[in-house]
Amino acid sequence: MSRFSESIRSHLLxxxxxxxxxxxxxxxxxxxxxxxxxxxxxxxxxxxxxxxPTMVAGIRALLMQTLHPGAMAGVHDWSRYKEDPLGRLAGxxxxxxxxxxxxxxxxxxxxxxxxxxxxxxxxTYIDAQGVERTxxxxxxxxxxxxxxxxxxxxxxxxxxxxxPIPGGADQYVSEWSIAGELVGVANPPRSEKELIAALHKFNxxxxxxxxxxxxxxxxxxxxxxxxxxxxxxxxxxFAGAVESIPDEYRQILGLKKPWxxxxxxxxxxxxxxxxxxxxxxxxxxxARTRIARLExxxxxxx
Numbered sequence: 001m002s003r004f005s006e007s008i009r010s011h012l013l014x015x016x017x018x019x020x021x022x023x024x025x026x027x028x029x030x031x032x033x034x035x036x037x038x039x040x041x042x043x044x045x046x047x048x049x050x051x052x053p054t055m056v057a058g059i060r061a062l063l064m065q066t067l068h069p070g071a072m073a074g075v076h077d078w079s080r081y082k083e084d085p086l087g088r089l090a091g092x093x094x095x096x097x098x099x100x101x102x103x104x105x106x107x108x109x110x111x112x113x114x115x116x117x118x119x120x121x122x123x124t125y126i127d128a129q130g131v132e133r134t135x136x137x138x139x140x141x142x143x144x145x146x147x148x149x150x151x152x153x154x155x156x157x158x159x160x161x162x163x164p165i166p167g168g169a170d171q172y173v174s175e176w177s178i179a180g181e182l183v184g185v186a187n188p189p190r191s192e193k194e195l196i197a198a199l200h201k202f203n204x205x206x207x208x209x210x211x212x213x214x215x216x217x218x219x220x221x222x223x224x225x226x227x228x229x230x231x232x233x234x235x236x237x238f239a240g241a242v243e244s245i246p247d248e249y250r251q252i253l254g255l256k257k258p259w260x261x262x263x264x265x266x267x268x269x270x271x272x273x274x275x276x277x278x279x280x281x282x283x284x285x286x287a288r289t290r291i292a293r294l295e296x297x298x299x300x301x302x
């Protein structure tokens with residue numbers, strides 16, 4: 001591996017895991033545990049969250065999340081995304097990966113940690129009709145919005161750049177509804193059709209809003225504090241994320257489809273990054289180590 005490639009690989013691992021080797025302390029916990037977890041090998045969730053399109057899905061999800069003024073108020077009032085954007089990203093990734101690949105107890109513990117953090121996130125915001133409203137991160141509507149947006153982003157990006165999903169899109173949405181319930185989401189969508197309808201309803205109900213906070217966050221996401229060597233790749237993935245967003249929401253965001261082949265180039269970048277990072281993540285490897293141990297100990301039903 002060339003020095004340039006190794007530098008890119010190291011920075012990617014540090015960016016998305018908080019560790020230059022790609023194995024932060026919490027990944028090691030995935031090796032422990034007494035069961036397969038909520039999903040397991042061959043599941044739709046393992047396929048989607050272990051795939052490279054997650055890098056673009058994170059950008060798409062953050063762009064979409066800005067459209068709910070209550071969610072945006074929580075980010076503006078409480079998030080450290082400007083001071084420590086990579087730290088906030090690593091925290092989100094920790095929950096996503098732990099619930100996906102950890103055993104049941106670890107997934108429930110990590111979800112409880114996230115829920116406790118949300119307990120202190122409260123404030124007020126101006127809704128799309130100009131009415132001042134109170135919010136808390138534990139509000140059913142905000143929990144539902146964030147779950148729907150993230151599920152939609154990860155599914156949509158995997159459909160654009162990933163391999164076929166075991167069981168298809170419906171299987172992924174159904175599986176990941178479990179993760180939503182773990183953090184308090186009531187009756188999350190359980191099929192692709194329900195997911196699309198749930199997202200669309202926020203728009204038709206007049207909830208979504210474009211304002212200066214949306215503009216500010218988009219500007220930040222266009223040019224985050226990454227190393228200069230990473231920015232050409234990031235700009236392509238940002239454009240790919242924008243192109244992947246359905247027209248209905250891209251118009252509210254005030255973004256245009258790139259005139260150049262952003263989707264195709266994003267696919268090229270993701271294939272290159274996969275070759276740099278290897279065929280599987282350290283998290284998936286840790287989960288397989290746990291499962292192999294349990295099988296050797298005869299603790300898994302045949």
